[in-house]
Amino acid sequence: MSTSYQIASIPGDGIGPEVVSATIQVVEKLAKTLGTFQINFTHIPWGTNYYKEHGRYLSEDALTTLRKYDAGLFGAVGDPDVPDHISLWGLLLAIRGPLQLYANVRPVRTFPGTKCPLNTATGGIDWMLVRENSEGEYSGQGGRSHVGQPWEAATEVAIFTRVGIERIIRFAFETAQSRPRKHLTVVTKSNSMRNGMVLWDEIAASVAKDFPDVTWDKMLVDAMTVRMVWKPESIDTIVGTNLHMDILSDLAAALAGSIGIAPSSNLDPTRKNPSLFEPVHGSAFDIIGKGIANPVGTFWSAAEMLTWLGEKDASAKLMQCIENVCAAGILTPDLGGSSSTQGVVDAVCSEIEKLK
Amino acid sequence: MSTSYQIASIPGDGIGPEVVSATIQVVEKLAKTLGTFQINFTHIPWGTNYYKEHGRYLSEDALTTLRKYDAGLFGAVGDPDVPDHISLWGLLLAIRGPLQLYANVRPVRTFPGTKCPLNTATGGIDWMLVRENSEGEYSGQGGRSHVGQPWEAATEVAIFTRVGIERIIRFAFETAQSRPRKHLTVVTKSNSMRNGMVLWDEIAASVAKDFPDVTWDKMLVDAMTVRMVWKPESIDTIVGTNLHMDILSDLAAALAGSIGIAPSSNLDPTRKNPSLFEPVHGSAFDIIGKGIANPVGTFWSAAEMLTWLGEKDASAKLMQCIENVCAAGILTPDLGGSSSTQGVVDAVCSEIEKLK
Ligand SMILES: CC(C)[C@H](C(=O)O)[C@@H](O)C(=O)O
Ligand SMILES: CC(C)[C@H](C(=O)O)[C@@H](O)C(=O)O
Numbered sequence: 001m002s003t004s005y006q007i008a009s010i011p012g013d014g015i016g017p018e019v020v021s022a023t024i025q026v027v028e029k030l031a032k033t034l035g036t037f038q039i040n041f042t043h044i045p046w047g048t049n050y051y052k053e054h055g056r057y058l059s060e061d062a063l064t065t066l067r068k069y070d071a072g073l074f075g076a077v078g079d080p081d082v083p084d085h086i087s088l089w090g091l092l093l094a095i096r097g098p099l100q101l102y103a104n105v106r107p108v109r110t111f112p113g114t115k116c117p118l119n120t121a122t123g124g125i126d127w128m129l130v131r132e133n134s135e136g137e138y139s140g141q142g143g144r145s146h147v148g149q150p151w152e153a154a155t156e157v158a159i160f161t162r163v164g165i166e167r168i169i170r171f172a173f174e175t176a177q178s179r180p181r182k183h184l185t186v187v188t189k190s191n192s193m194r195n196g197m198v199l200w201d202e203i204a205a206s207v208a209k210d211f212p213d214v215t216w217d218k219m220l221v222d223a224m225t226v227r228m229v230w231k232p233e234s235i236d237t238i239v240g241t242n243l244h245m246d247i248l249s250d251l252a253a254a255l256a257g258s259i260g261i262a263p264s265s266n267l268d269p270t271r272k273n274p275s276l277f278e279p280v281h282g283s284a285f286d287i288i289g290k291g292i293a294n295p296v297g298t299f300w301s302a303a304e305m306l307t308w309l310g311e312k313d314a315s316a317k318l319m320q321c322i323e324n325v326c327a328a329g330i331l332t333p334d335l336g337g338s339s340s341t342q343g344v345v346d347a348v349c350s351e352i353e354k355l356k
Numbered sequence: 357m358s359t360s361y362q363i364a365s366i367p368g369d370g371i372g373p374e375v376v377s378a379t380i381q382v383v384e385k386l387a388k389t390l391g392t393f394q395i396n397f398t399h400i401p402w403g404t405n406y407y408k409e410h411g412r413y414l415s416e417d418a419l420t421t422l423r424k425y426d427a428g429l430f431g432a433v434g435d436p437d438v439p440d441h442i443s444l445w446g447l448l449l450a451i452r453g454p455l456q457l458y459a460n461v462r463p464v465r466t467f468p469g470t471k472c473p474l475n476t477a478t479g480g481i482d483w484m485l486v487r488e489n490s491e492g493e494y495s496g497q498g499g500r501s502h503v504g505q506p507w508e509a510a511t512e513v514a515i516f517t518r519v520g521i522e523r524i525i526r527f528a529f530e531t532a533q534s535r536p537r538k539h540l541t542v543v544t545k546s547n548s549m550r551n552g553m554v555l556w557d558e559i560a561a562s563v564a565k566d567f568p569d570v571t572w573d574k575m576l577v578d579a580m581t582v583r584m585v586w587k588p589e590s591i592d593t594i595v596g597t598n599l600h601m602d603i604l605s606d607l608a609a610a611l612a613g614s615i616g617i618a619p620s621s622n623l624d625p626t627r628k629n630p631s632l633f634e635p636v637h638g639s640a641f642d643i644i645g646k647g648i649a650n651p652v653g654t655f656w657s658a659a660e661m662l663t664w665l666g667e668k669d670a671s672a673k674l675m676q677c678i679e680n681v682c683a684a685g686i687l688t689p690d691l692g693g694s695s696s697t698q699g700v701v702d703a704v705c706s707e708i709e710k711l712k
Contacts, residue, residue: 142550159509199500222602222605
C-alpha cells in the first residue's frame with residue numbers, strides 16, 4: 001500500500017502553465033516508476049484569465065478549496081494587461097498570508113550546468129534562505145492621501161509581531177540545526193529601523209538560547225550583500241524579513257548561477273494548512289508560448305514538495321535525475337543550452353526510467 | 357585671488373578620525389600645491405565620545421553651526437557601547453534629513469588596485485547610484501505596542517511624498533543626462549508595495565517626459581540585484597528609495613571591487629544647505645587605532661566635495677593621484693596590500709607634489 005497525495009496545480013500566468021505541465025509529467029513519471037507513492041494533480045484555473053472573466057483572481061472559497069489538498073504547485077503570476085500590484089495581491093499574496101504559510105524556504109546552491117558568476121566562490125555556494133512570509137513589509141497596510149498635491153503622502157506600513165518574528169526565527173534555527181554546518185545569520189536593519197527591526201534582534205537573542213548547538217551571528221541587510229559577494233563560504237542559513245529576503249534570495253540565486261532554477265517553498269510549519277511550492281522566477285511574458293521556459297525551478301520546487309510530504313527518498317532521486325540532465329548540458333536557452341522545455345522533460349523522464 | 361572654502365570636519369567614531377585626518381592632509385597638500393583655491397577644516401567633535409559627555413550626539417545648535425560652512429566632511433558613526441539605532445539617529449540621520457540633503461550620490465566603478473569579483477563584468481563597471489536620502493523607509497515613524505505580549509506589534513512606517521519623490525527623480529534624470537550613456541533605471545517594488553511605490557512609478561513616468569534625451573527603464577529591486585550580477589554593462593544611472601539604494605549601493609560597491617573605497621555625497625541640490633561627504637564604510641571598530649584603515653573612500657569623498665564646490669579641475673587631479681597610487685599597489689590590507697593609512701597618504705602627497 002502506498003500513500004496517495006492530492007495536489008492542487010495552479011499554473012497561473014505567463015510561462016506558469018508551461019513549467020507546471022512539464023513538472024506534472026515528470027512527477028507522474030516518477031510516481032509510476034518508483035511505485036512507492038501515488039500523486040494526483042487537480043488543475044485550478046486561477047490567474048489573470050480567470051480574473052478577466054470573474055473580476056477576481058481567486059474563487060470566493062479559495063482557501064477552503066486549497067485546504068482539501070495536501071499541497072499546491074504554483075507556476076507564476078503577472079500579466080502585462082494588469083498592474084502587478086493587483087495581480088500579485090489578488091493571487092499569490094492572497095494565499096501566502098491568509099493561509100499563514102509563514103516560512104518561505106529557498107535553498108540556493110551551485111548546480112550542474114549553471115555558471116557561477118563569482119570568482120570568490122571557489123568552494124561553491126550552499127546556502128539555505130529562510131524568508132518571513134506573512135507580515136512585515138508585506139502586511140499590506142498604508143495608503144495615499146492629499147492625492148495630486150505637492151504634499152501628497154503615501155505610506156507603506158511594515159508591521160512585525162512578536163508571534164510572527166518568534167515563529168520564523170525558531171523555524172530558522174531548526175533549519176540551521178538540521179544542516180551540517182549549523183550556522184544561522186539573522187539579517188535585519190536595526191540601525192535605521194528602530195522598532196520592528198530592534199524587536200527582531202531581541203527575539204533572535206532570546207530564541208538562540210534554545211539552540212546551544214547552533215552558532216549564529218547577525219548582520220545588517222546592506223552588509224549582507226557584501227558578505228554574499230566576498231565571503232560566500234562564511235554563510236550557511238540566513239533568516240530575514242519578507243522584503244529583505246525577497247531581495248537577498250534573488251541576489252543569492254543570481255550569485256549561485258541562475259534564478260531560472262531556483263525553487264521556493266511557502267510552508268505552514270504547523271501543517272494545519274497545505275504548503276505551496278513555486279519557482280522563484282516570474283511569468284516571463286517575453287518567452288511565453290515559445291516552448292523554451294526553463295522547468296528546472298519548478299522541478300526542484302516539486303522535489304521540495306515531495307520532501308515536505310514525507311517522500312524524502314523519491315525527492316532525492318528526482319533531484320539526482322534533474323542534476324544528471326543539467327550536468328549533461330541538456331539546458332534551456334537561458335542557461336546557454338539549446339534544449340526546449342519538452343526536451344528537458346524527456347531527458348529527466350529517461351533518467352527516471354533508469355531508476356526502475 | 358583664489359576662493360577659500362570653510363569645511364566642517366566631523367570625524368565621528370571608530371576609524372572616522374583616522375580616515376578624516378588622512379584626508380585633510382591630502383586635501384591641504386593639494387590646495388597648497390595647486391594654489392588655485394584655499395581650504396580650511398574646522399574640527400567638530402560630534403560622535404559617541406561627545407554623546408557620553410553631553411548626553412547627545414550633536415550640539416543643540418548643530419544645524420545652525422553646520423550652515424556656517426561650505427560643506428562637511430564626515431568620517432563614521434557607530435560604537436559598540438551604544439546601540440546603533442541610537443548613534444545613527446543621533447548623528448548621521450539627524451543631519452541628512454533635517455538639512456534636507458535629499459540626494460545621496462554614490463559613484464561606483466572598477467578602480468585600479470581593486471579586484472572585481474564578477475566574471476560577468478568583463479567591460480568593467482561604471483555606475484552612478486542616486487539614493488533618496490530624506491524620507492521613505494528612513495522617515496523615522498513607527499513604534500511598539502503591547503510590549504512583551506505575544507501579539508506585540510512593532511511598525512516601521514515608510515512615508516513617501518510627491519515633493520520628495522519628484523525632486524529626487526528629477527535630480528536622477530539630470531544626473532543621467534550629464535553622463536555619456538544617458539540612461540536611468542528607476543528601482544521600486546511596486547508589485548508588493550501598493551502606495552508609495554506606485555506613486556514612484558507614476559512620478560517617474562511623468563518626469564521622464566521632460567528628459568527626451570535620456571532613455572530610462574524601471575525595475576523591481578529584487579530583479580535589479582540579478583541584473584547587477586549578470587548584466588552589469590546594461591546599467592548606467594540608478595535611482596531608488598532610501599532603503600533600496602542603501603542595499604543596492606553596498607552591493608554595487610562590493611561587485612565593483614571594494615566597499616572600502618566607495619564615496620558618498622549627501623547633497624542639497626538647491627544649495628541652501630551645506631552638503632556632507634562621507635565614505636560608505638562604517639566605523640570598523642575591529643581595526644581602530646591600528647593605522648591600517650583604508651583612506652581611499654574618504655579621499656574620493658573629498659574629491660566629490662571639491663567638484664560640488666566648483667573645483668572640478670582640482671578634483672580631477674586628486675582622483676588621478678589616488679588612482680596612480682592604487683594602481684602602483686600602495687594599498688591597505690583590506691585591499692590585499694601591506695601599506696598603512698599614512699603610507700597611502702604619503703604616496704598620494706608625493707603624487708600631488710608632481711603636479712607642481
Ligand atoms: C511576485 C512577487 C510578489 C514576489 C515577492 O516579492 O514576494 C516575488 O518577487 C518572490 O520573490 O516570490
Ligand atoms: C549607517 C547607516 C545608517 C547608513 C544607512 O543605512 O543609511 C549606512 O549604511 C549608509 O549606507 O550610509
